[in-house]
Amino acid sequence: RILVTGSLGQLGTGLVSLLRNKYGAQNVIASDVRKPSTDIKKAGPYVFADVLNFQQLETIVVDQEIDWIINLSALLSAVGEQHMERALAINMSGFANTLELAKKHNLRIMCPSTIGAFGPTTPREMTPDLTTMRPTTIYGITKIHVELMGEYYNKRFGVDFRCLRYPGIISADTEPGGGTTDYAVQIFHSALKEKKYNCYLGPETTLPMMYLPDCLEGTVSFLSAPTESLTQRTYNVAAFSFSPQEIAAKIKERIPEFEITYAPDSRQKIADSWPKSLDDKMARKDWGWTNKYDLDGMVDDMLTKLNKE
Ligand code: VAH
Numbered sequence: 037r038i039l040v041t042g043s044l045g046q047l048g049t050g051l052v053s054l055l056r057n058k059y060g061a062q063n064v065i066a067s068d069v070r071k072p073s074t075d076i077k078k079a080g081p082y083v084f085a086d087v088l089n090f091q092q093l094e095t096i097v098v099d100q101e102i103d104w105i106i107n108l109s110a111l112l113s114a115v116g117e118q119h120m121e122r123a124l125a126i127n128m129s130g131f132a133n134t135l136e137l138a139k140k141h142n143l144r145i146m147c148p149s150t151i152g153a154f155g156p157t158t159p160r161e162m163t164p165d166l167t168t169m170r171p172t173t174i175y176g177i178t179k180i181h182v183e184l185m186g187e188y189y190n191k192r193f194g195v196d197f198r199c200l201r202y203p204g205i206i207s208a209d210t211e212p213g214g215g216t217t218d219y220a221v222q223i224f225h226s227a228l229k230e231k232k233y234n235c236y237l238g239p240e241t242t243l244p245m246m247y248l249p250d251c252l253e254g255t256v257s258f259l260s261a262p263t264e265s266l267t268q269r270t271y272n273v274a275a276f277s278f279s280p281q282e283i284a285a286k287i288k289e290r291i292p293e294f295e296i297t298y299a300p301d302s303r304q305k306i307a308d309s310w311p312k313s314l315d316d317k318m319a320r321k322d323w324g325w326t327n328k329y330d331l332d333g334m335v336d337d338m339l340t341k342l343n344k345e
Pocket of ligand 1 (some may be wrong): 205
């Protein structure tokens with residue numbers, strides 16, 4: 037059975053339902069530290085789980101006969117800079133607890149990393165899986181720690197650790213969790229509501245992105261890939277890159293009166309330290325990563341879904 041921690045975040049709800057379709061509703065246990073909505077409660081098993089409480093996590097792993105743990109609990113880049121101690125606790129000690137449980141109870145463990153694990157000295161175009169990594173945010177530092185500790189436990193103890201470096205994720209029906217790429221979701225809501233958006237990143241700030249359905253499908257195929265097909269434990273994944281001015285132009289094609297303005301804030305420095313595009317050929321080669329949505333497909337689907345709301 038599968039335990040998903042941090043399941044009420046941007047990725048969790050969709051990932052849990054995809055996993056339930058594939059493995060059965062009762063075999064996927066959603067968890068977080070907040071009360072779920074009625075819909076989420078009705079959709080399948082949901083428990084309280086705080087990644088900082090090892091004993092409580094271990095009780096769930098044993099009582100619920102968990103085989104896989106997917107740890108989505110983390111403070112992202114922007115919020116991590118505002119709450120450094122909390123980010124260190126959740127992203128590092130919380131992860132350490134899940135990794136220790138994976139070793140002790142022979143669990144498959146997946147924990148996301150991020151383009152934020154790269155830094156300003158990393159080559160920024162078509163950034164490869166293996167390259168210089170000197171991240172300059174707490175978030176990036178904790179996520180490179182996740183990668184290194186996960187790979188150590190894999191080599192030393194044989195733990196089946198799996199990790200994907202996600203780009204910015206664009207989602208229609210879930211909110212992003214305080215990252216630097218959140219503008220790419222907010223812009224759609226503002227465009228529909230007010231026909232304008234004041235962007236906290238400059239017009240040319242190009243970042244790697246992907247659409248949530250591709251992220252979820254890709255994560256499930258990575259999770260279920262046979263171990264022998266993995267030539268590495270951590271993989272870059274991305275679909276397309278765009279800048280605020282490029283996405284604004286795409287939206288303006290569909291909503292002609294849409295206008296964007298720019299007021300870069302502290303997140304500009306974070307974005308400028310990240311890759312502009314990722315090389316994810318190893319993920320595509322080893323376990324069939326592919327994105328079904330290109331930039332135009334994502335824009336059309338986002339506007340269609342949000343228009344319905
Ligand atoms: C963030 N959305 O902005 C997250 C993600 C690549 C960015 O890790 O922090």
